[in-house]
Amino acid sequence: MEDIKAGLEKAVRVMKIEVEAGEQEKLSAELDQFLQWLKPMLDLETEGADQVLVAHDRISVVRKDEARQADQAELQEAAPDFAGGFYQVPPIIE
Amino acid sequence: MDLRGKPVRKMVEAVSSKEVSAYQLIEKTLENCALVNEALNIFSVIAGVDALEQARAIDKRLEVGENLPLAGIPVAVKDDIFYGVLPTGLGSAAFKEFIPPYTATAVERLMDAGAIVIGKTNIGDMGLGSSTVSSPNGPTVNPWDAGYAAGSAGAAAVITGLCMLALESDTGGALRQGASHCGVAGLRPGMGRVSRYGLNADSSSFAQVGVTALSGDDILCALEVISGPDGRDASLAAEDKWAAGGRVAPDLQSESLTIGYPAAAFDLPEPEIREVYEKARERYQAGGYRLTEIDLGLLPEALRAYYVICLAETSSNHARFDGIRFGRAAEAGDLEELYAKSRRLTLGPEARRRSIFGTYILGKGHYDRYYRQALKIWNLVRREFNRVLKECDLLMLPVVKAAPVRLDEEANFLENWGADLFTAPVSMAGLPAISLPAGQVGKMPVGLQLVGRPFSEKLLTAVCDRLAPENKLFPHRGPS
Incomplete structure (x- = not known):
C-alpha cells in the first residue's frame, strides 16, 4: 500500500493537479482496488498478439512521403499575428 | 403536437409540404422542453431564440424549393459535441459559458439537411461515465422512474418527445446504455463511419458520435446525412473501404440471418433481466431468425x-x-x-x-x-469479434447487467465502470452496434445489443425495426 501511495503522489505531481490531503488518501485506496481488479488481465496469455496502434484498420494512413513547398505568404496570412519575420504569440503570464 | 406520433420521414414530409411549419413545430417543442426539463434535468442549455431563428431559416429554404432530408426535425446535441452558437459545458463547471469557436461536422451536416438544434443535453463530469450522475448540473432523471438516472440525457429527450433525434457520443457505451435505460434505439456507428471533428473526446481511440431515436429508420435518416468522408477527421475510413464495405441495402429475409449469442454473457446475476433476454431470444427464434451459440470469453x-x-x-x-x-x-x-x-x-x-x-x-x-x-488484449478482442462475425451475421449481447444507477445511492467507482462490461469491448472492436428495446423489469426498460460487421449500420437499423415492434411495450414504431 505504501508503494501505491507513493505512486499516486508521483502521478499527482507529474499531472500537476491540486488534490486535497483527504482526497489523496481516498484515491490511494481506490487505486489499490483498481490495480487488484486489473490482476486477471495481467495473467491473460497475449503471446503472439501485437499491440494495437490505431483505432481501426480501415484508416488510410499511407500517403506519399514527399517534401512540398509551403506557401509562406499564405501561412503568414493565416496566423493571428505576424511581424518582423516572426509569428507573434501572447505572453503566457502577464 | 407529440413528436412521438410520427416517424422522421413523415414529419419531414409534413414540414416540406407546409402541413406544419418548422417554426410552429419548434415553438411547440421548446415549450415542452422548458416544462419537462424542470422535472428531468435533460438539457444544460435550451436553444430558445436560436432554435426559432433556425426554424425560420428552414421555412425560407423550403419556400425557395430546397429539398431538405431532415426539414424541421428537432435534434438534441450532447454537451460534449460542439455547436458554435450555444454554450458547450463539457460537463465541467469551468466551461459553463464556453461557446466553441467552431461546429462539429455531424452537427453542421444535420443542420445543412434541415434539422434544428433545440439544445445541449446534460453529461457527466467531463463527459465521463455511462450515466449523468457526476454532472456538475446534477443527474438527468429517468423518465420511467424518478428514482433512477436516465443513463443518457439524449435518450431521455427522445422518449419524452422533446426531440426526434439525439446526437450523442459513445465511448464505453453511454449512448447504448442510455437507450436501454430509456427504452429507445441507439446506434454507435463503427469506427471510421462518422466524423468526430468537434467531439471533445476523453478517449481518442474509442469515442464515437452516434444517434438515438425512436426507431432504426429514424436513426438511418440521420446517419445517411452525418456519415461520410470529412477532410477534417483523419480517422475516418478510406474511401475505397467505404465502397467495399456495403452501403448497399442488405438482404433482410429473416431466415437468411444468423445471430450469434454467447450464452455465458446472458447468465446474469439479476434474474429479472436474465428473463427479459431469454424471452427476447425466444421471440427472435420464433420470428425465424437463426440463433447460434458462440463463445466470447474475453x-x-x-x-x-x-x-x-x-x-x-x-x-x-x-x-x-x-x-x-x-x-x-x-x-x-x-x-x-x-x-x-x-x-x-x-x-x-x-x-x-x-x-x-x-x-x-x-x-x-x-x-x-x-x-x-x-494494447495486446485490444488486438485479441478485435480478433475474437472478427472470428465470431465470420460465423454469424450479427452478434447479440446484453447492453446492461443491472438497472441504471439509483439516485439515492452512491455506487463504488468500480461498480460504475463494470456497467460497461458488454458495451466497452464492442467499442474496442470498432464495430457498429445498436441498442434496441427488449423488454421491461417493472417500469424500467431493458435494451438488447446487436453488433454487426464493419459498415453494417443499415442492416442493424433495419433489424432493429423488425425486432423491436415485437415487444409491443414501447411507443416504438417499425418502418413506415
Whole structure:
C-alpha cells in the first residue's frame, strides 16, 4: 500500500493537479482496488498478439512521403499575428 | 403536437409540404422542453431564440424549393459535441459559458439537411461515465422512474418527445446504455463511419458520435446525412473501404440471418433481466431468425484492458486543460500553482480520478505491465469479434447487467465502470452496434445489443425495426 501511495503522489505531481490531503488518501485506496481488479488481465496469455496502434484498420494512413513547398505568404496570412519575420504569440503570464 | 406520433420521414414530409411549419413545430417543442426539463434535468442549455431563428431559416429554404432530408426535425446535441452558437459545458463547471469557436461536422451536416438544434443535453463530469450522475448540473432523471438516472440525457429527450433525434457520443457505451435505460434505439456507428471533428473526446481511440431515436429508420435518416468522408477527421475510413464495405441495402429475409449469442454473457446475476433476454431470444427464434451459440470469453479482460487504455488516453487528453492552452485560469501565485489550480477547477472528482490513474498507468514501471498488456488484449478482442462475425451475421449481447444507477445511492467507482462490461469491448472492436428495446423489469426498460460487421449500420437499423415492434411495450414504431 505504501508503494501505491507513493505512486499516486508521483502521478499527482507529474499531472500537476491540486488534490486535497483527504482526497489523496481516498484515491490511494481506490487505486489499490483498481490495480487488484486489473490482476486477471495481467495473467491473460497475449503471446503472439501485437499491440494495437490505431483505432481501426480501415484508416488510410499511407500517403506519399514527399517534401512540398509551403506557401509562406499564405501561412503568414493565416496566423493571428505576424511581424518582423516572426509569428507573434501572447505572453503566457502577464 | 407529440413528436412521438410520427416517424422522421413523415414529419419531414409534413414540414416540406407546409402541413406544419418548422417554426410552429419548434415553438411547440421548446415549450415542452422548458416544462419537462424542470422535472428531468435533460438539457444544460435550451436553444430558445436560436432554435426559432433556425426554424425560420428552414421555412425560407423550403419556400425557395430546397429539398431538405431532415426539414424541421428537432435534434438534441450532447454537451460534449460542439455547436458554435450555444454554450458547450463539457460537463465541467469551468466551461459553463464556453461557446466553441467552431461546429462539429455531424452537427453542421444535420443542420445543412434541415434539422434544428433545440439544445445541449446534460453529461457527466467531463463527459465521463455511462450515466449523468457526476454532472456538475446534477443527474438527468429517468423518465420511467424518478428514482433512477436516465443513463443518457439524449435518450431521455427522445422518449419524452422533446426531440426526434439525439446526437450523442459513445465511448464505453453511454449512448447504448442510455437507450436501454430509456427504452429507445441507439446506434454507435463503427469506427471510421462518422466524423468526430468537434467531439471533445476523453478517449481518442474509442469515442464515437452516434444517434438515438425512436426507431432504426429514424436513426438511418440521420446517419445517411452525418456519415461520410470529412477532410477534417483523419480517422475516418478510406474511401475505397467505404465502397467495399456495403452501403448497399442488405438482404433482410429473416431466415437468411444468423445471430450469434454467447450464452455465458446472458447468465446474469439479476434474474429479472436474465428473463427479459431469454424471452427476447425466444421471440427472435420464433420470428425465424437463426440463433447460434458462440463463445466470447474475453469480455471481462476486455473491460479491464479498455479501462487501462481509456484512462491513459483521458489523462493525456486532460493535460491540455491547464488554464493557459485550454480551460479557465485559476487565481495563482506562480505557473506551477496556476496549472494545478486550473486543472482542479476544470476536472471534477470522476475526471480527476481517471486522469490521475491514467497518469499512474503511463508512469515508469507501470507502462509495460499495464498499458502494453492492454494494447495486446485490444488486438485479441478485435480478433475474437472478427472470428465470431465470420460465423454469424450479427452478434447479440446484453447492453446492461443491472438497472441504471439509483439516485439515492452512491455506487463504488468500480461498480460504475463494470456497467460497461458488454458495451466497452464492442467499442474496442470498432464495430457498429445498436441498442434496441427488449423488454421491461417493472417500469424500467431493458435494451438488447446487436453488433454487426464493419459498415453494417443499415442492416442493424433495419433489424432493429423488425425486432423491436415485437415487444409491443414501447411507443416504438417499425418502418413506415
